[in-house]
Amino acid sequence: MTDIPVLEVEGLTKRFGEHTAVDGVSLRLASGESLAVVGESGSGKTTTARMITGLESISSGTVTMGGRPLPGPRARTAERLAFARRIQMVFQDPYTSLDRHQRIGDGIAEVLARHAPLHGAELTRRRDELLDQVGLDRRQADSRPRHLSGGQRQRAAIARALAVEPELLVLDEAVAALDVSVQAQIVNLLAEIRGQRPISYLFITHDLGIVPHLCERVVVMREGRIVEAGPTAEVLTDPRDPYTRDLIDSVPRPGWKPRRRT
């Protein structure tokens, strides 16, 4: 089991008409590992994530999870549920990634009931346990999304994803829409969750700043291709690719001065 990678992506490509959005991307993610995919707009990072999660069709290349291919669009219920337990996703916008008419707790209970033979009190107990893990209380569980702050909604989205106990969690710009002080809370929460259970992260981000706090390895994408890959500390302190260097040099930090590339 440990030898089989959680996720293996080979030559993944996406074409929209004449435009190639993702061009031969290959990734490998071992069990419990956390990988950051860094890139700017148009780098193809989100399209890559959407192909891996089955939300976007694949032009060419393969995605295997635990040695099995992605289920097709006409997959049976059992296959779909099994896939759900392999991979889950937390989306960028906490305002639209929750059903606005469903109470937070009900949303989690719905997912739990779908995946586990849980009923009544046991279901409620498990639901509250999940909510507690992400730092939400009963009052928030009984609220609809619009009464929660951005950070709280993102916690709810994380709890919902954890309800199926996935092997891999794809975080698609999951903290980008939040205030700076709240971003840190969510990043810490994610780090803590990984400390407690065997889960892998695929962290899609444009923001290099958070990467070292969550991921051991990083790949940098530009215009659909991977330009650099390696251990986070190595890539951030000693980038090989000029674009990676450019990206790192563009992050404001003490003593930094904005410079034009041209």
Added chain:
Amino acid sequence: MTTATVPLLEFDSLRVTLPLGGTQRTVIHRVDLALAAGSAVGLVGESGSGKSLTARSVLGLLPEGARIEGDVRFDGASVPAMRQAELRTLRSRHAAMVFQDPRTHINPLRTVGDFLTEALVSVRREPRAQAEAKVVALLREVHVADAERRMRQRPSELSGGLLQRVMIASALAVEPRLLLADEPTTALDVTTQAEVMAIIDEARENRGLTLLFITHDLALAAAVCDRIAVMYAGHLVEELPARRLVGDAAHRYTRALLASRPDPTVPDARLRAVDGRPLSAFEAGPGCPFAPRCAAAQELCHRERPEPRAVADGRAACHFPHAVDPQAVDLDAVDPHAADTERTAR
């Protein structure tokens, strides 16, 4: 900065209330800030801090029904007291603003050239040809290649980074003395952000502009500004020289903000979160607005609102400012309870 000269821009106990939800709600509690001519000040805060409204008050662009107490003075003249004609002169000749999202802030139906020359032709009565030559030169100055062609294009044909340069050029076109930049790079990629900031920095230097830079990014503000002013829930909580930010920030909130965005290239920099979410100005209680989230808060902090006091060569509105230690940067002092980060998550 000598006290004898009049600052180009001065906020004097500015307080703003807006009619929201049936009552007059406070959106800015208190802002005291002076910008000397030629200086650059970064106004930093999270959502609901009131930083954007503070900038808007300079151009008299506050929402209808806004009530202003205190004063905003441009070159000694009170902006809230200005009549329409004076306000128009201020906007068209002395101060210009760069907005966050150029895509929505530029009329999508008209050409880039129309947008750039509009103020020159309609307000300053410059001949069209002269105005066009001027803005084409400006586009080149902000490093827009192919300026003549861009003039004839419409906003939808330009990328976000390019459009923001157009916005900057249009601000520079009126040869203002004050540039207000409201999160000009938030909608842009990091590499584009660096370029756009470099362009603003360059223009400021070449023209001796005064800059009020609104952002949520402390490090970015510190990189292009002389002084930093931090806002929280409608209060200006700290003001200090940019170069002393990292070591000498006295307000707990400023330090917390710094600790939640450590330098990614420094190994083992620790990410420290503050509990809770940023409050909006109208949610602030009677005490220090940051007290509910502050690890060092005492009983006094919840009861009494701190007055801004001089700390080193800046000011901070904090009952228990972080003691400045010139020897070491002790970020841990922000957070005396080691378990606090974890409590956040629980």
Added chain:
Amino acid sequence: MIWRFLARRTVALLATLLVASVVIYGGLFLAPGDPATLLVGGGKPPNPQLLAEIHRQYHLDDPFYAQYWRWLTGMLHGDAGQSLSYHDQVSHLITARIGTTALLIGYATVLIVLFGVSAGVVAGLRGGRTATAVTAATTTLMAVPTFVSAVLLIWLFAVRLNWLPAYGNGTGLADQLTHLTLPAIALAVSWLAYVAQVTRSAVDGEQRAEHVQTARSRGIPERLVVRKHILRNASGPILSVAGVAVAGLIAGCSVVEQTFGLNGVGALLIQSAAKQDLAVVQALALLTVVAFAVVNTLVDLATAALDHRVPVGGAA
């Protein structure tokens, strides 16, 4: 790009009209029993000899597509057949009446554009009380159906005040216009209210747009902000709602013509429907659908020309 857009819209228009014509013609065969009885006209007891004659004259024993094709090609040549209740060529009936209808619709259109658009613009720009007043007035007017406003207008202006004639067409342009004034108002009023409401919200929306705020922050005089930014950008939605209104007038004119005793094609449509004179109904229904579709297409084209953001090609 624009030509491809034009071509696509034209093809769509023709396809719609083709399907519509099949439906209109095919409706005849939906009715239970022998379609010939329908063609005779309601009320009369079917006379076998007459039925046989009609079968022959209308080629009712041919297959459907052949009949349809004959009918359609006839229509395209201006030959809409024979009306059994009016004992006249359908095309004669129509040409004699279409002028009145066109004048009525034109009159109502002018009223809508003149008063509806300006009320909306003023309400949108001034906001506050003006907007509330206009919204209240238009909400009420939209609820007044054409036939009720017609009856009210007749009662007030023709009976009580005796200012304007209530019935008939009149002779000569001036007299015709006088006779058409009350009908045009009755026809226009609810659409005028609708156009005013949409115009108000379009202007109000632009008024609050961020690019308008930019223009104000640059010290552009308010008069220019209004003209070059607010009205310029709101003109697309205003134009398209005006188009919808004109299309609505085409559909609504029959009620007005009927009420005011005007001799137009709308009244003809109602009367022949009541007599189940299908040849006339089919011709007029097709004419209405054509006019309706052409107006809609023209408005779409004009909107696209005004606002280049409307995608005209395959890719935006």
Added chain:
Amino acid sequence: MTSYQLASVVGRRARAARLRRLLRGKLVLVAAGAVVALVVLAAVFAPLIAPYDPNAVDPMAVSQGSSAAHWLGTDDTGRDIASRLLHGARPSLLAPLVVTVGAGLVGTALAVAAAWLGGWWDRAITAVLDVVFGFPGLVLAVVGAAVFGAGLKIAVLTLTIAYLPYVARVVRGSALKERNLPYVAALRMLGLGGGRIVLRHVVPNLLPLVLVQTATAFGYTLLDVAAFSFIGLGAQPPTAEWGLMVAQGAPGILAGAPQESLYAGLAIVVFVVACSLLGAGLSQRLTGGER
């Protein structure tokens, strides 16, 4: 983010105005709701509250004005107008109700199917609806009357078909937006079936919109049905129906007895205004202030 502040700045005048409208709106909403409820109750209990048989002719009391015996007067055959209005509320309300509910249900189902299934299904459904959209409702009803003979049933059927594309267009647009929201993708990834996502999540989220649409459309459908009866192709005499009453009272206007037309017309206008205010108020409550 600053967009919040921006919104509050940009929404300036509107927000203050909306606030005032909301306060006043509550009163208006209650008033409109009361009118609608009253009319509906009157229609339901018409036989109990109407003072006369709506079809009882009284040659001794022809075209009378208001009196203690006949509150709203009598028509040209001496029938009591008040009783006819009360009874007339039944077909006048029921016919448009069937049209709106029918068009609302079928239109929503078609729209959601088109948006959810996408591709070929979407194109086919949209094309059909576009053709129907090319027929003005009244013209379709007139053709129907010409083929099948005049009557309310045929009017209801044809108007239902004519209204379909209006409902479906709006709902399809929103359903498409809804389908592309991340929460739908999230639910799919969580292993929920398409049927459950549509019925338990997407449709409930569209419901406020459909409700507002139908509430507003109801009033205007009533106008169309009444117009159809007015021109003589809908309800047939001696049925008491509002549109027909306006028509039957029309000759009386020139004769100086406008009461039948006026009161029937008034009934239509008041009820439709109440409906559209109710729709507007509901739309603010149900779809406003979300997110």
